[in-house]
Amino acid sequence: MQPVRVLLVDDSLLFRSMLERELHAFLPAGSQIQTAGDPFEARDAILAFVPDVMVLDVEMPRMDGIEFLWKLLAQYDQPTIVLTGDARYESLARDAGARDFLQKPVGCSPDVFCEELARRIVRIAGKAEAGDGAADGVPGMPTNSTKQTKQAMERLGKHAGRISLIALGASTGGTEALARVVRNLVPPLPPVVIVQHIPPGFSRLFAQRLDRESMLSAKEAADGDRLLDNHVYVAPGDQHLRVRAAGGFFAACARGPKVNGHCPSVDVLFESVAKTVGSRALGVIFTGMGADGAEGLRRMREAGAQTLGQDEKTCVVYGMPRAAYELGAVERQLPLDAIAGAILAAAHA
Numbered sequence: 001m002q003p004v005r006v007l008l009v010d011d012s013l014l015f016r017s018m019l020e021r022e023l024h025a026f027l028p029a030g031s032q033i034q035t036a037g038d039p040f041e042a043r044d045a046i047l048a049f050v051p052d053v054m055v056l057d058v059e060m061p062r063m064d065g066i067e068f069l070w071k072l073l074a075q076y077d078q079p080t081i082v083l084t085g086d087a088r089y090e091s092l093a094r095d096a097g098a099r100d101f102l103q104k105p106v107g108c109s110p111d112v113f114c115e116e117l118a119r120r121i122v123r124i125a126g127k128a129e130a131g132d133g134a135a136d137g138v139p140g141m142p143t144n145s146t147k148q149t150k151q152a153m154e155r156l157g158k159h160a161g162r163i164s165l166i167a168l169g170a171s172t173g174g175t176e177a178l179a180r181v182v183r184n185l186v187p188p189l190p191p192v193v194i195v196q197h198i199p200p201g202f203s204r205l206f207a208q209r210l211d212r213e214s215m216l217s218a219k220e221a222a223d224g225d226r227l228l229d230n231h232v233y234v235a236p237g238d239q240h241l242r243v244r245a246a247g248g249f250f251a252a253c254a255r256g257p258k259v260n261g262h263c264p265s266v267d268v269l270f271e272s273v274a275k276t277v278g279s280r281a282l283g284v285i286f287t288g289m290g291a292d293g294a295e296g297l298r299r300m301r302e303a304g305a306q307t308l309g310q311d312e313k314t315c316v317v318y319g320m321p322r323a324a325y326e327l328g329a330v331e332r333q334l335p336l337d338a339i340a341g342a343i344l345a346a347a348h349a
Contacts, residue, residue: 010055058082166281171319186215203236219234235264240265244272282308294320301328312333
């Protein structure tokens, strides 16, 4: 057997040291192993080491493994085995392009586990050498400016998946949650519309922040805006945002009575999306007090849209997601760091 080059990416120094030590006994003679503590170290290691196979953890600081895969594989087909302790990540990992998925060892000896992992590494490395999905060129995530990155990603073309629009709603704690998700979204994507309970003026600043930090172009929505792929539209802090259709999707922004105590209201946005976009929409409800958005998300789900909710553990306030979940509006509850990957999986299906 030919030697293989393996990159181990895990934030646990103890675990990756164990893997590095034990794997050598089961890999072909002459194989090399390098390690990284997070996706940013992994990016640099991929450039320098050029691994045959990457073994990647999911739950890591700064960026999770699923988001890293979406960003990396948009440019370079790095054969990857996702290795994590939670089986719920398997579908997300495979949707993101992982060649294989394996749970971390529970109740078995390290040598038994490492022998199985080595077998999978050798199998995947053999397929890559044979040209099964291997790509030419230099791997690695973009290192240019955000503006240049946006231009490069937009050259991927218009979004052609089965999701035509993404609607997000949040309140208390939502600005940080939304920023964390949006900056890990990778074009091509359909338009993203957002209602965040926020005062007038601050909505524009929030949109400007999203524009600076993400690969998508973001702005405060204005009445009549055509909703474009790879763009984010934030509801003005004193106007309801609705989506209307007229040979495409457009923003309808207007002042009006508060709904559920809010203007803008998440319910108002979600209900308009249910009527206008129907089954080709994706709705996500994030952290926040009260129940705004629950009824609208239920209507989206009844119209055939995919619906997600932030889980209790990662919410600042588990109010809006709880109300939506208890109403039957949420198909899946996910930790905050898994939501960007789930959105990409749905949009790129």
